[in-house]
Amino acid sequence: MIKIGVFGASGRVGKLLLENIKDEKDMSLSTVFVRSSLDFSIDPSVLVTSDMHSFLNGCDIVIDFSLPEACETLLEEAIKTPKPLVIGTTGLSPHQINLLKQASEIMPVLYATNMSLGVALLNKLVYQASAALDGFDIEIVEMHHRHKKDAPSGTALTLSESAASGRGLDINKVRVSGRDGNIGERTEDEISVMALRGGDIVGRHTVGFYNDGEFIELNHTATSRSTFSKGALRAANWLSDKEAGLYSISDCLEID
Numbered sequence: 001m002i003k004i005g006v007f008g009a010s011g012r013v014g015k016l017l018l019e020n021i022k023d024e025k026d027m028s029l030s031t032v033f034v035r036s037s038l039d040f041s042i043d044p045s046v047l048v049t050s051d052m053h054s055f056l057n058g059c060d061i062v063i064d065f066s067l068p069e070a071c072e073t074l075l076e077e078a079i080k081t082p083k084p085l086v087i088g089t090t091g092l093s094p095h096q097i098n099l100l101k102q103a104s105e106i107m108p109v110l111y112a113t114n115m116s117l118g119v120a121l122l123n124k125l126v127y128q129a130s131a132a133l134d135g136f137d138i139e140i141v142e143m144h145h146r147h148k149k150d151a152p153s154g155t156a157l158t159l160s161e162s163a164a165s166g167r168g169l170d171i172n173k174v175r176v177s178g179r180d181g182n183i184g185e186r187t188e189d190e191i192s193v194m195a196l197r198g199g200d201i202v203g204r205h206t207v208g209f210y211n212d213g214e215f216i217e218l219n220h221t222a223t224s225r226s227t228f229s230k231g232a233l234r235a236a237n238w239l240s241d242k243e244a245g246l247y248s249i250s251d252c253l254e255i256d
């Protein structure tokens, strides 16, 4: 039985993780990290703690859906007390990504800005389309609920990287994430990533390839957040016996 520690348990995705884990036969919830206390009841066999050391020691693998600053603290502590990590938090800064890479040198780390099978496949399709549709303008639009804090979404940024690599471009040189004012014509290589926020939208991503006379749009819509929590559990099961290293959701799903 793999003992799972959940970091970010009182959040939208975290709460679903606690529910979904009950249906797993090879995994059980062992520890939950809290900043103060939980505002809901939990099985008394689960260690609920605000002590990071006890949290890490009480589980075999950690699943994190929190906030970038919280994830940073987790990574710093995990470097001292190594544990396999499934990281789902988005909006990580370059420093936090470096910490994640550093952690992956001493423990297995799976980092995915989107844990769904559909988005993993979408990234592959976007790479292929970007390479094949030479000269088409690439525009990405993402929509999320009103509470989302980071923009553009981690998923949209990953999709933009897939699109850029399909063209042999460096996304940091071609990404545009907002247009306003007299900005001039669209440049050939730019890849735009636009964020819309409202209501309770779980997550919608559209990658469009636009040319004179035709366009293609590839769209993924998440209709339930349990897509992410169940995906993270599948990832944890897969990661638990892996060597140290940085893994992606495509590695776990074996999508080529």
Ligand code: NAD
Pocket (backbone or CB within 6 Å): 007, 008, 009, 010, 011, 012, 013, 014, 034, 035, 065, 066, 067, 068, 069, 070, 087, 088, 089, 090, 091, 112, 113, 114, 115, 116, 150, 228
């Ligand atoms: P949320 O705001 O509902 O939950 C955040 C959680 O982090 C809460 O439990 C909160 O208590 C905890 N937290 C905040 N600061 C903390 C700290 N300093 N120390 C410890 N815990 C802290 O957010 P959410 O909608 O559940 O999303 C969480 C993260 O996961 C976001 O970054 C979101 O973008 C990302 N996300 C990823 C995927 C994916 O598939 N990878 C899917 C959905 C959301």
